[in-house]
Amino acid sequence: MALSRPEARATAGLSWPGAGPQTAVLSIVLVVAAIAAGTSMQRVAGMGFAMISAPMLVLLLGPREGVLLVNLAGALTSALVMSRVWREVEWRRLGVLAPTGAVGVLAGAVVAARTPAALLEVVVGSLIALGLTAVLLARRATPVRGNPITVLFGAVSGASSVMAGTAGPAMSVYAVLVRWDQRRMAATVQPFFVVIALGSVVAKSVAGPATLPDFSIAMWAACLAAALGGLAVGELVSRRVAARAARRLTFVVAYLGSLSTIVHGVVGLTG
Template identity: 25%
Template sequence: MNIPAVLGAAGIITLAALAQATTGFGFSLLAVPLLSLTAGPVDAVVGSSVLAVLLNAVAVTRDHTEVRWRTARTVLLAGVAGLPFGLLALILLPARVLTMLIAVCVLGGTVAIWRGLRIRAGRTAMATAGFLSGVLTTATGVNGPPMAAAFTAMGLPPRQFRATLAAVFVVVGPIGVAGFVLAGRFTTDSLIIAAAGLPAVAAGWWAGDRLFGRLTDPARFRTVVLCGLTAASVTTLLRAAFA
């Protein structure tokens, strides 16, 4: 990656971390499709996955008393089982197809969050959502929507929602990263993204945390973020389709 690409990646990650801190979602949904336009889909997935582990670790540390551990264990086991299937897709799919898959997953996840998609709560539903999230973790890096739908169906309060989601991903994420290493997908560019992203994540989280305290209309800002996610996914999809 050249210097402009590195600076662009840092800017994307800062924006994604800001969105995550302000709204509670959006890091992978925003970072992966935009990074795939500059660094390629595999490096985007691997590099952003490393940074997502850091964000989730911070969230769990701050709100560990709010984690629903019984629920987390159920979805965690299913999520770990899904990781190898997603890694297989990452290895076998051509770059163009993988880019389109990322864009479709981001667009679908954005619509699901926007429309407040719910699934029927229960152990089977939790396990299914966990497995699907595990597959998406290593295939596309966009793993939040299935779990968001499941936890919404359970009616978890916002703080428990965020903390339990982070508790699952803070375990699934490092296992996924280890899978990338074993599969030889941890390239120089993905390391550069992760290294450039560390200060960018800190800056984005700091700005987003302060912005959140000053928002007079959080719902309007959430709509702006969702519009941005839609635009990012559509742009990525069109670029992959007509490249």
């Protein structure tokens, strides 16, 4: 029986019916490049892997396999970055963010199971964009303190991860509200993102069948090499980027992530 288009994309070296070997090779190169570029951005800005890699991976692999690969590769990327910055991690703050983020993932999975995915993307992306704008307008206001704001944004970040595939923008809003030091923020969100990404994988597996791309061992090795190469490039760039520039880059990445989420949702609603 012939494979459907999304299924065929995830098999036999990323090829599909009618595609020649050159197309398959190009697809492999694009997957590897997407993972490498996303990892580099994650190391420099502290976030951005999903925003950089997800569009290409979903296009090449289809929504189910592509998103699941983004979640797993995102967890690996955050773990790799954490290995370089763990001395800067604020473990006490992480102790509040991680469990509330996990609760947010569970709540988001319940909502996602009852709501069209495209509508969720539009709503979550719009709320995050509005939050980022509000923070920009009020960036000179008195910083917010206390655990309640940490609990709130940990949960929101976890929920937005499983509902719209993006946890970073909510963390960017939180970082500005509490005036979080850029280096410590970029380090602390890495283990947080690992928890959120793996939690999203588990939630999706419970909610329905979760399938990984049918890659060969060589292709999986190429993906790992891409992540390690991207980390090395990001390491070099991060040494030459000032904290203020990195903070601005984080905000730009968060904005682009929220806007791409909205656009993707609108396309899904109108398509």
